[in-house]
Amino acid sequence: MSGDKELTRRVFLMKAAVFVSAALAATTAVPIIGYLASPLRRLGKKLKWVSLGPVENFPSGRTRLASFQSPNGEPWDGLTDRTACWVRRVDESTFQVFAINCAHLGCPVRWFEQSQLFMCPCHGGVYYADGSRASGPPPRGLFEYPWRVELGRLMIHAGQLPTLSTEA
């Protein structure tokens, strides 16, 4: 009888110890999970207007390469926070700004003035001058940045890598 009682107390203490430790571990895990998930706090919020330079740099009817510093860069990013994009000036007051990343898998597309096509070096995606899909594996046209002209400068709303679920 007394043996049983002692056993029960031991079992209780054991269970209590396990419970307390588990509770402590779970509490400690909260900040760790928060730390790991910290990149998610920037989701969709950190896009900013950045300048691509004076609008005179982009002659009407032409498509030119431009580059900008990502507004989400850090001092330790080296050159990787620089981003390129294609600026098409349709007419005096209309622009299209395309992300450099192919809509298929993000490789850098190149512009060919003569044939008026964008071609991707990875899997052969091709786009027309207006960014629409011409051929190859891309599921859609090129990603476009929202743009506006401010004090004679072309501005785009940018700051994240464009993919099928994170649009430019």
Added chain:
Amino acid sequence: MRFLGKIARWFDDRLKLGPFLRETALHPVPRRSASWWYVFGSAALVLLTLQIATGVLLSLVYVPDAGQAYNSLLALDHNVAFGWFLRALHGWGADFMVAVVLVHMAQVFLFGAYKYPRELTWMGGVFLLALTLAMAFTGQVLRFDQDAYWGLGIGASIMGRVPLIGAAMVHLMLGGPIIAGAALSRFFALHVFVLPGLLAAFVGLHLLLVLKLGINEWPMPGRIVRRESYLQEYEDLLHSEGVPFFPHAVWKDLIFAAAIVAAVAGCAAILGPFGPRGVPDPSLIDASPRPDFFFLWLFAMLALLPPAIETPILLIGPPLVIGALLVLPFWAGEGEKSWRRRPVAVLSLTLIAVSLAALTHLAFHAPWSPVMDAWKAAPIPRSDLRDRSPLELKGALVLQNMQCRNCHSLGGVGGHRGPALDAVASRLTKDQLIRQVIQGGGNMPAYGKNISPAEVTALVAYLETLRPKGGPPAREAALQDIQRSKADALKR
């Protein structure tokens, strides 16, 4: 010698590892399993050791900083004594390790070694394969050049295809909204801490199971594995023809591992380190990213999959493959072990090997990629210009200037995305050529808006001259039918 023995005994009195080590070294293996076919697992272990050693050595110089990683790789290659050789050893060691792990897995599969009671050993092995591939990918990222940068872009683009949580996956993978310093830091942590830790744990489990369960016996046709009797049969086999692992089997392991390490060192010394290819500056867009050797098959698959099923295959494929590998020992846990009586197993393995090899081979040539500078760098063969009229020669100029050669070859030079144009006039009539140029179709862009009628006339005039000497030009199939039926009517 006696002094050394005394030291050893002093340690063993405290560690008490002697019996375990003796048991490990002398554990009996079936005589026929002390075979050259059973050396791949230990070779993979030796390569892992080489990777850890060279990896630690590289980390003495390498800087995991997006701004400086590339420079530290250049310093390793050019300023640090034998730095290039260490990089080459680590790079070639990685390629050999993936290869040896795959061969080991194929051998284990063919010899039925995953069957009862070694299911858990196989499942651990599946995770080891996944970890090895993960090490290969993260390692390629640490070689922080243009391939690494755009490779991360491809990884992020695949994550971006996940429904609902795609954006979150992209940001979690990159550690932020862009490919930059945070991405390199987390891939460094994965490659140097997380994945090696998991590898060590799974290798430990794998080895422990090999010791506890014994090495697979040589499969004999007709010797059926049954849950009720296998353990006793294996025991009997060890009694009748067991030999101690040391020295009967271990010398083959040693010689093969030494040969593999020598091959790694030879490749490293002769062929040198991989890359780095180009500063990781995303505003330099003249990059044509390529993955390392062991992901070339994936690169090919991404180009060849029909767009409609690409996302489902990318997202469901990997879990399906891993799931199938994990389920295999439960689905076929008993029965024949010998490949002579397992035609489906042999055929499946052959199919997988041939597919991977064919995709890898294709990826070397990447016929789906346009050759970006062909339009200015690939001249038209002289024979394709001789005896042409001025209009046709103007058409040849249009062909070059419109970048047609980026996707179409002449004389074997140029892109292979579209068909070669050497004999295009014997396949397409004038009308078909005009329609193809203007409307495109069949994976060719429509040029209608970007080309003037005069240019189309010249281009098609030139294309019509491209057919074998004396060969007939293409004729409208419908026209041929009409002519034939007319002829038939006349005959009647």
